[in-house]
Amino acid sequence: MTSQSEAAVRAGSYWYGEEDRTRRAISVLNAMRRYRSAEAAMRRRTRSAMGMGETDLLAVQFLLQARRAGRQISPKDLAAELGISSASTTILIDRLVKSGHVEREPHPTDRRALVIVPTLTSDEEVRATLGRMHGRMLEIAESLPPEEAAVIAQFLDRMSDAVDDAETDDAAGH
Structure with a gap:
């Protein structure tokens, strides 16, 4: 199937010029669009396979990366990374704890604080x-x-x- 922008370039539409460099640029941009579509489809399949929403998956991936880097992540850190409120973060963490994807653990140096860690599972x-x-x-x-x-x-x-x-x-x- 041909995208509208590819058809527009071939038809010499008003939107894009006819120059070779413009055609090359459009080809690159269309390849990027195809990649983004493929990646979005992969993310949907992953969320479905893991039974999670987009924010849940982003949270788990962030926590796994942080663990590999040796960083401790607080709920506040997670909220900042995801751009969500502290109330939404609490609901998210509760949901991920319930599904077995993360655990709350005491902070290693601040007994008043918690860190959020991904489970081995x-x-x-x-x-x-x-x-x-x-x-x-x-x-x-x-x-x-x-x-x-x-x-x-x-x-x-x-x-x-x-x-x-x-x-x-x-x-x-x-």
Whole structure:
């Protein structure tokens, strides 16, 4: 199936120019859109397989990454990472504790505080659900020559900045 933007480029629409560099740019942008669609579908399948919502999955992934990095995560840290209120964080943590994905533990140095840690079961479930796909993605990225990997990483960083700047522009009313 052909996307509207691909058809528009072939038809020489008013939206995009006819120049070769514009056609190349549109091809890259369309490839990015296909990747984002594939990634969104993968996230839906993962959430369904794990029986969680988007925020739940993001929380578990954040907690697993923090554990691998040796960082302790408080409910406040989790709220900041997810951009949600402390009340929503409490509900989220309660739900993840009930489902067996996380545990509340005493902070190692502050007896008044708690840390949130992913369970071993949660780690195994994420690995079982995403491991093969992550392996395939890593294999593809590792197959790139160093120069191409650097160019792609720089390009994606610049695209991220452009999207972040667009969010800032939207918030400022531009």
